[in-house]
Amino acid sequence: MIDQDLLEPERKRKKKKKKNKKKKKLKQELLQHGPELVQEVVRAIEEEDIEVLDEVVEALHSADLADLFEQLTTEDRAALVSHLGEELDPDVLTELDEVARDHVITEMQDQHVVKAISELETDDAIHLLEDLDEDEQRKILDALPEDDRRAVEEGLSYPEESAGRLLQKKLIxxxxxxxxxxxxxxxxxxxxxxxxxxxxxxxxxxxxxxxxxxxxxxxxxxxxxxxxxxxxxxxxxxxxxxxxxxxxxxxxxxxxxxxxxxxxxxxxxxxxxxxxxxxxxxxxxxxxxxxxAGVQDTDILETVWEASRNRIMWLVVNLGTALLASTVIAQFDATIEQMVALAILMPIVASLGGNAGNQAMTVAVRALATKELTPSNAMRVVTRELSIGLLNGSALAVLIGGLTAIWFKNPELGGVIALAMVVNVIVAGLAGIMVPLTLEKMKVDPALASTVLVTAITDVIGFLAFLGFAAFFLL
Amino acid sequence: MIDQDLLEPERKRKKKKKKNKKKKKLKQELLQHGPELVQEVVRAIEEEDIEVLDEVVEALHSADLADLFEQLTTEDRAALVSHLGEELDPDVLTELDEVARDHVITEMQDQHVVKAISELETDDAIHLLEDLDEDEQRKILDALPEDDRRAVEEGLSYPEESAGRLLQKKLIxxxxxxxxxxxxxxxxxxxxxxxxxxxxxxxxxxxxxxxxxxxxxxxxxxxxxxxxxxxxxxxxxxxxxxxxxxxxxxxxxxxxxxxxxxxxxxxxxxxxxxxxxxxxxxxxxxxxxxxxAGVQDTDILETVWEASRNRIMWLVVNLGTALLASTVIAQFDATIEQMVALAILMPIVASLGGNAGNQAMTVAVRALATKELTPSNAMRVVTRELSIGLLNGSALAVLIGGLTAIWFKNPELGGVIALAMVVNVIVAGLAGIMVPLTLEKMKVDPALASTVLVTAITDVIGFLAFLGFAAFFLL
Structure with missing residues (x-):
């Protein structure tokens, strides 16, 4: 990742040449967070090769050591924690992800945790304690020196994700x-x-x-x-x-x-x-x-059970909207029976509407987050999405209309799908911008609910427009 | 946004009370980037109310002034640029988005642009010049003082998005x-x-x-x-x-x-x-x-034509995959003709597969970007996705299988959709992780192509599994 030769000043480099090759290789691995480093550490833990372990721990920046901890299995992690004892750099704790941190703190002896926390700056100590369960939090707080305890308790009294949780009391x-x-x-x-x-x-x-x-x-x-x-x-x-x-x-x-x-x-x-x-x-x-995407921000850290449980909720909501779309199709079962081509083509209209809606929605959600989309220019952006929807809907309509006319040798069917496409892509653009704007106004995080609402709209309108126009014009 | 009372130190606040109410309101608006500020400035520009304009410009931080510029129409922006002349703070230029910056630089007199760029730090000057077209770039470079010119030219000689473009030559x-x-x-x-x-x-x-x-x-x-x-x-x-x-x-x-x-x-x-x-x-x-989402990162800044052109390319790619899915359905036209319920239900299988795939894919793309997903743990994450897919696929299968059996009074159809759902959700999880991993290995940005590939896979497998099992078991 970093060019080793450029990272090392001349003097140090010369000194190191004298060391043996194995160590040099290890050092390089350290700097590159390479998979071989993890393997080497796992070996050292299992063989209790204390020399290598100490060298690794000494050579690594606390952030890199934290990365290493995260990649170990729980057994190896516990072994490394117990090997390090009170030598474990408190900064490593602040750099760990939630799951690994909880685990490391559980494995640490209580007096080491207390010592580590008292050495940290207020904001880091708060960050560490806020995720622990209340009993453990209380136990550690009570063991802290008076000053530290008061500072941390004050920090914890501020709302989560507020400035108070980020602040460090020491300043000049x-x-x-x-x-x-x-x-x-x-x-x-x-x-x-x-x-x-x-x-x-x-x-x-x-x-x-x-x-x-x-x-x-x-x-x-x-x-x-x-x-x-x-x-x-x-x-x-x-x-x-x-x-x-x-x-x-x-x-x-x-x-x-x-x-x-x-x-x-x-x-x-x-x-x-x-x-x-x-x-x-x-x-x-x-x-x-x-x-x-309907995933928790900690998903990658969660166990299979946790991730599965968290993701299924979103999928069930989507099942609901998919069923809604199916009930729309069900209204036209007689139409489909007469003309099976409709069943073949209908997912195209819904799918492209979904994609166009997703484009508009993602732009809107990001622009809201970066404050590029404000009440001052909301009207302009809505008009813009309508225009883009009209242009792209028409372009897609010509394409899919032509292809359908040729594929099914049925120009009328081509006309119907073209019309449905224009309608759905315009609706998609409108939904893509209006849904996030409305959610923001209702103080709901637009990132949370926009996708499912926009997809529901484009699916329903997609099937309704295509099958409806087909029933009206073709049969 | 910021509480006005807390922002203003005591002394200043007392002094300000003496000023008239209108000015106080303006100052508050300034601090809040409110829409009323934009309106006030537009009024001042159109009525050539120089006093208010100067006050606004003086009171605003360069970043806020840049935001203001971005919200103005091109005419008003040009008028403000010409009013400011060489008084325009060069830092405003570096804070502007690409489109507004291009416009402001075009509106500025050449010697003012040169003066502004020579006052900036190297990295900011490079940032400003790199987006200009070559002629304009050359013209400005030639007018710069020798030292500045050489520093900027050196910066521009480094690849785009490299450290060389971010560096500032002055240091201690x-x-x-x-x-x-x-x-x-x-x-x-x-x-x-x-x-x-x-x-x-x-x-x-x-x-x-x-x-x-x-x-x-x-x-x-x-x-x-x-x-x-x-x-x-x-x-x-x-x-x-x-x-x-x-x-x-x-x-x-x-x-x-x-x-x-x-x-x-x-x-x-x-x-x-x-x-x-x-x-x-x-x-x-x-x-x-x-x-x-298949959108350019500058989308919100682009004109309707540009955004439309950039978005349509992605939509056409999606049209291709949607057509692919349709050809799969077309293989089963006889089956659908015999049992129209299949047409009603088939989007559910494809849609939920798409959602499950999108969950796994988004987690993978982000974990790759943050280096939480590495070659060391790739196998573990793949196994994890398979397990989550099996769990969630089974849960959804039971749900949709039961609902289908009741809705269509056809337990066999329920069994078929349940089976197809399990298969598609497992495939979705696998595709969601394998596609980004493969793209990363091929040095293609996973964010760029994963969505369309994963959706193509879940659509095709979704229709194929459901209609295939139906043809095999039910008819």
Whole structure:
């Protein structure tokens, strides 16, 4: 994945050449998350080859180690957890997917879990605890040092998926009268700093944020300069109960690396950093894609039973709409009996309507999510979909009408299917845009229910139009 | 969107109360991107109300101003561009969507475009120029100052969607023997710094990166400390030709805010910052979602004609697969003539197979994109899909078999549809996972072609199994 030679600085590379080949190969595998690494680790676990295990764990970034954990079977995972004991880097826990994390925490000794959580930043600790069941959560919380416990409990008191769950309480806040030199001296002396930060906050005596100074601007200013002279006086801050999707939108819109969070009284209570927001962006969009297909966002992590149970619900809803379409067909059984060609052709009209509807719907759902589709331009987009439906419906009508006329040597049948196609593709475009817009207005996630509604509409209209026109014009 | 009261620091808020009500309302609208803002601006443009226009432009962040531009009609947009002249913030150009950007650049005077581009960072300038047609590109390049021109031309020489297109040439690189104090003094004196940066790079005499120091670590260290003592000695760097999707993966995996880019000789030639990577993440995932539905990622920005032309290609491919399914049905025309109930029920089998296949496929496509599905666990995931298919196929079979037996008072027909359903849902699960895996192996984007292939398979198998079993068992 990464070119090994480019990743390694000269000095290190030379040193490594002295090591034996096997180790070199292992290191390369490590950098590539290769399947051979997983095999090697599995072997090492089973043969209790402690040397190799320690080397792997030491060489891997916590995120890569988390990936490795996820790929192990539960037995091997448990063995590796017990081998590592309290050496297990707490950051690995935050990088694990839900299922593997639950499992690893269960396998860890309680005092190790408590130690790990107390070493994490607030937002990561919250992220870890929020998925645990209440008993376990309580047990760990009670064992945490007072300060940590209070910070985590406060975080857990905010709604799920809100800014409060993402915030980290440690930040640098200074009065506006401080000079750059004083800030730097403060940072050098203070021991309890956040692990990383990108800007400092300037606050008034009531701890209301009145500005921010990016570190790069702090560094380029002379010691005697006042922070009030270099601060950005229009700091973007968010209320603690803002939805994380909105928070992510602001980070993207304004290219932020961190942002202050304020409480109901406008006091600065924490900050959110871009790395967490990147995870939120991934999470939200992943959820949208999978929801459109009727799948849980955790599907790939679930057992066969869980995934099966979650997916069947959606399939049963679809069975309902498919039955609805069948009852439409059933109204025309006499027509089909007279002309079996109708049965051969009818899925084409429904299927293409479904595809056209899906195109329009996906564009609409995404445009709503990215705020490109707004009340200001909704009318314009609806008209646009109608026009596209008319154009593409006509094009498909000519194609399928011609093919049908030739295939069945029946120009009238060609005319009927062409007409049905135009109608269904236009209806599909309209449904594709109106359904998500209506759901959004009703505060229902458009990604969740649009697909099934649009398909139901295009199926019903597809069969109704084709068979109806056939009954009317041909028989 | 943002609570106005929380956004505004105390001081500013008091000051503002003195202003008149209309302005207050405008400011609120500005912060909320409300539709009324667009209306107000349109009114101001048409009535040439310069005072309001200037106030809006001054108050808006470049990203919000870009959003505003996107929502205007072409006439109003042109009028606003000409009103702003060279006052138009170059950052607005980088925030605009492709279509609006093309339009705004066409409307701008040439010397203003040149001036704007020379003020941007390399990556933003490249981003702006890469979409222009060659003549216009050449004209602007030739007018740029020598240094800027060379930097942009170099960027444009890298493949599209590669690290080279995202990189910014300005960065801070220091020798390892420098002290923290010396670095800070250098930053204070140097005039040509990047607008923002999050870490400094430590390089050897050949300009190979040997470490990085985050600004927060630089700030908390004493002046006499050597950068070599506080640097991260395993800096993540990428080769200039790495695909942007891989770059984005590394940023996410390692929670990075910036990353060095090296040339073929391992020399540091630029850096990529997280704000650009967030855009890449958005872009890539947006592309995937829309591709799965057979739509261009720029669809919402396209004219009716463009969107219609791009969408019809996908629909014609689908017409092909629908016709294929119809030829399968046509083989059983005699069977259908004898038993019209088959025509009524057959779409159910195909439709549910399609839905089940789409579930498995979407999970697979996403898991491939997020690297949760790898060669190490592919076999396990295939087995999993087979099991889910068997479970859900059986559940649906019982349901639809029972309903059919009751509806048509024909238990044998119920048995046949149940059997066909089990077969099709299992095939659907298998196709849903195998098609994306195979495409990925063939280096074809799974998001692009999976949907149509999976649907073709589930349609054909659905009709074939149901009508075939019916012909065999019932007649």
């Amino acid at each position: 806040a200074v009065p506006s009268l401080w000079s750059v030199g004083k800030v730097i001296d403060f940072l050098r002396e203070e021991s309890s700093l956040p692990e990383d930060f990108y800007e400092i906050f300037v606050v008034d005596p009531l701890h209301h944020p009145i500005g921010t100074v990016r570190l790069s601007h702090l560094l380029r200013s002379g010691r005697e300069v006042l922070v009030s002279d270099i601060m950005d006086t229009d700091p973007k801050v968010v209320p603690v109960d803002m939805d994380q999707e909105e928070v992510a939108f602001l980070f993207r819109q304004y290219d932020l690396t961190s942002m202050g969070v304020v409480d109901q009284n406008g006091r600065l209570i924490g900050m959110i950093t871009v790395d967490d927001v990147v995870d939120v962006i991934d999470e939200e969009v992943q959820e949208d894609i999978l929801r459109m | 690189a220091v020798p390892s023997l420098w002290s923290v104090g010396k670095v800070i003094d250098f930053l204070r004196e140097e005039s040509s710094l990047p607008e923002d940066f999050y870490e400094i790079f430590v390089v050897d005499p050949l300009h190979h990166p040997i470490g990085t120091v985050r600004l927060s670590h630089l700030l908390r260290s004493g002046r006499e400390v050597l950068v070599s003592d506080i640097m991260d000695t395993d800096p993540k760097v990428v080769p200039v030709d790495m695909d942007q999707e891989e770059v984005a993966f590394l940023f996410r995996q390692y929670d990075l805010t910036s990353m060095g880019v090296v040339d073929q000789n391992g020399r540091l030639i630029g850096m990529i910052t997280v704000d650009d990577v967030v855009d890449v993440i958005d872009e890539e995932v947006q592309e995937d979602i829309l591709r799965m």
